[in-house]
Amino acid sequence: MKRARVGIGVAIAVTLATVVVWQATGGDYYTKFEVVEEADVQVDRDDPLAAAGFYEGDSSKQVVTRDEFRLGLLPTPEGLLDKHVVSVASISGPVWLAAIGLAWWSRRKERKH
Secondary structure: OHHHHHHHHHHHHHHHHHHHHHHOOOOOOOEEEEEOOOOOEOOOOOOHHHHHOOOOOOEEEEEEEEEEOOOOOOOOOOOOHHHHOOHHHHHHHHHHHHHHHHHHHHHHHHHHH
């Protein structure tokens, strides 16, 4: 039974660590290695569209792509060996499966004796 408790403790620790990393990297639902966001860009005063009042205010939106890792809750792989397979679920899931298997095995072994 001691092994089962250690296994469950390790599973809890791994899950907490991955959730902390998930939150620290942005808390996205899916794992990303490239972030696409809209950013405010200052409007050039010499732009003829700005002079005509095409933009509202002093800024406009522009799509920006940055290389940035964000751990997700769920993986987004295109194949089995894709780098997007890393996620909270794919890291902590197998650990929980092993911990539950260890608990079942130790309980079964305990019942035999």
